[in-house]
Structures are given as structure tokens and as C-alpha cells.
């Protein structure tokens with residue numbers, strides 16, 4: 071464990087698990103001649119079968135885990151999305167929901183509860199983590215047993231296109247990213263090396279695909295990134311998003327994540343990038359702290375995601391903050407009225423709405439990118455559209 075952090079100490083089993091993950095990383099570093107790209111490091115510590123943060127049995131979400139997502143706060147977020155989903159499926163005359171990266175199954179359960187009187191034809195879940203697929207199964211079996219026959223878990227993207235709604239909440243930010251630093255006008259690739267029995271940053275000249283992507287990024291920004299500027303870029307995201315969006319026949323896709331436009335993310339003031347690690351509700355920036363026991367994420371470049379979607383033939387139907395999207399989908403209708411007695415449930419719901427909407431919480435940092443194919447929503451997706459900023 072590295073020093074310098076006031077983070078809760080893990081138990082002996084967790085430490086032993088993290089040591090196994092570090093051994094795996096060390097093996098991959100050695101196989102790569104002493105250098106592992108940051109994207110490959112992220113892939114190993116998050117998704118290595120049976121070892122990675124998402125693949126092994128760590129608690130992850132909620133109070134006993136490392137971070138809280140909007141669906142884990144309570145059911146308000148899902149009830150708002152349910153109104154958008156219901157309106158879409160009504161307009162389409164029916165359809166399916168495909169949720170990618172369903173986490174604990176909280177969003178699926180609360181959505182299906184909210185849509186009980188008008189359920190989707192099928193609710194499909196696709197998740198890279200076998201551990202989480204099992205948790206989703208347990209959550210849904212407990213919460214909506216009567217709707218289980220409509221639910222199916224996919225091992226891969228469906229071959230045929232689907233009409234309906236595609237949902238991805240906090241998934242794009244969990245895809246491995248490359249990290250780089252500007253050196254004398256060129257990008258240097260940051261990666262991982264073994265050092266003193268642990269792991270440390272290493273640097274090498276950027277390979278072709280990374281160098282080209284950084285050159286394209288600077289062209290899109292209209293100015294070079296300054297020397298020393300250090301940040302991330304999602305080289306794997308376009309191909310992943312393209313194949314995901316390929317499954318949308320007629321309907322709406324909602325990608326919800328923390329992130330911003332290209333200009334937000336590569337702003338001069340953000341010269342250390344957007345990489346964040348989550349461990350027991352503490353945020354910090356050391357990705358080598360307890361590998362396998364903490365989550366690693368980077369902000370989503372929604373300008374890039376919108377460009378990928380447009381190139382894949384989808385329309386960018388909306389881009390907005392989470393707060394503005396939830397306001398359009400009636401979040402305030404969920405607030406207890408002035409004449410409602412404020413019992414502990416009501417107070418908890420008020421707190422939940424506050425966290426979902428407040429700029430300093432999830433309201434502004436989280437954005438909603440709405441994409442559509444052969445479908446023009448006849449209902450508002452946001453109270454304030456920011457597409458022109460993309």
C-alpha cells in the first residue's frame with residue numbers, strides 16, 4: 071500500500087486479493103518488456119476474470135461499498151427515467167429495454183417496478199461482470215419476480231437490431247482510457263512499470279494510434295495542448311459505442327455519465343486530467359493504490375461520443391445536464407408536497423432529489439447524451455438543451 075493517504079485499511083483477505091492483482095499486473099508488465107499501457111492496466115485491475123474490481127466479489131456500490139451511483143441513492147432517478155422510457159415505448163407502439171452495465175440491478179428493478187402496469191416486451195441486461203450479472207439476477211428475483219420471464223441476460227450484443235430504449239448509466243466512464251503527457255509538442259504515453267516491489271508510472275513515446283488521436287484532438291480543440299499537460303483519452307470508446315449503437319433499430323439511447331464537452335475536459339485548468347479513484351467513499355488520484363480494490367474512472371468526452379454516434383447514423387437528440395434532464399422528466403413531481411408530513415422516508419427522498427439535482431453533487435457533473443434512430447421524441451428530453459456546445 072502506498073503512504074500519504076488517510077484511507078481506511080482493508081482486511082487481510084482484501085490485502086491478499088490486491089497482492090494477487092498486483093502480481094497479475096507485474097506479469098503483464100514483464101510480458102510487455104517492462105511497460106504496460108495505462109488502458110491495459112485499467113483493463114486488468116477492473117476486469118481481469120476473477121480478480122478485477124468489477125469481476126471479483128467486492129461490494130462496490132452503495133453505503134458499504136466504494137461509491138454511490140444515481141440508481142443506488144433510491145428510486146427517484148429510475149422513476150424519472152421510467153417516464154422517458156414509457157413515453158418512448160408508447161410512441162414506438164412497444165419495444166424492449168437494453169441496459170448495458172447494470173451494476174447491482176437497482177436501476178432495472180426500480181424501472182420495472184415503475185413500469186409494472188405497462189412493462190417493456192423484454193428487459194435485456196448486458197454486463198461484462200459475471201459477479202454483477204448474478205447480483206442483478208438476485209435483485210430482480212427479489213424485487214420483481216412476476217416480471218422475470220421478460221428479463222434476459224446477454225453474453226454479447228444481440229445480432230439483430232432492437233426497437234426500444236438503450237440505457238447506459240456510468241458505463242462509458244468505466245471503459246479503459248489511455249493516459250498521456252505533452253512533451254515538446256508530442257504526446258508521451260503514460261503506463262505502468264514495476265518498481266521497488268510495487269507499481270509506478272512510466273513514460274514512453276506514444277505509439278501511432280495514440281499519437282494520431284492526440285493530433286486529432288488538438289486539431290478539434292483548435293490549439294495545441296501545453297507542454298506538461300497530462301490527461302486521458304478513450305481510444306477504445308468509439309469502437310465499443312459504435313457496436314453498441316448498432317443494436318438500436320428504432321428508438322432512443324440514453325448515455326448518462328460524468329463528463330463534458332471536449333472543451334470542458336481538455337480545459338487549460340484541467341492540466342492533470344480527470345482520472346479519479348474511488349475507495350470506500352473517498353476520492354483520490356493514485357491508481358496504484360490497492361489494485362483490484364478500488365474503482366478507476368475518467369470523465370467521458372461527450373463531443374467524441376456524439377461524433378461517434380453521428381458517424382454511426384444516429385441523431386443527437388439531446389445533450390443536457392442530469393439536473394435539466396430530470397427536471398424535464400418530472401423529478402419535482404416526486405417531491406413531497408408542503409402538506410405531506412416529513413417522516414424519515416420523505417426526508418430521505420428530499421435528500422436524494424437534492425443529490426441528483428444540485429450542481430455540486432450529481433446535477434451538473436453528470437450529463438445525459440440522448441441519441442435516436444428513426445425516432446423523434448414527441449416529449450421533452452430536457453429543460454435546457456446544450457447540443458450546440460458539443
Ligand SMILES: C[S@@+](CC[C@H](N)C(=O)[O-])C[C@H]1O[C@@H](n2cnc3c(N)ncnc32)[C@H](O)[C@@H]1O
Pocket residue numbers: 124131139140141142170171172173174177196197198199202238239240241244245
Ligand atoms: C460504474 S458501474 C455502473 C453500474 C450501474 N449502471 C449504476 O449506475 O449503478 C459500471 C458497470 O458497467 C459494467 N461494464 C463495464 N465495462 C463494460 C462493458 N465493456 N460491457 C458491459 N458492461 C460493462 C460494469 O460491470 C458495471 O456493471
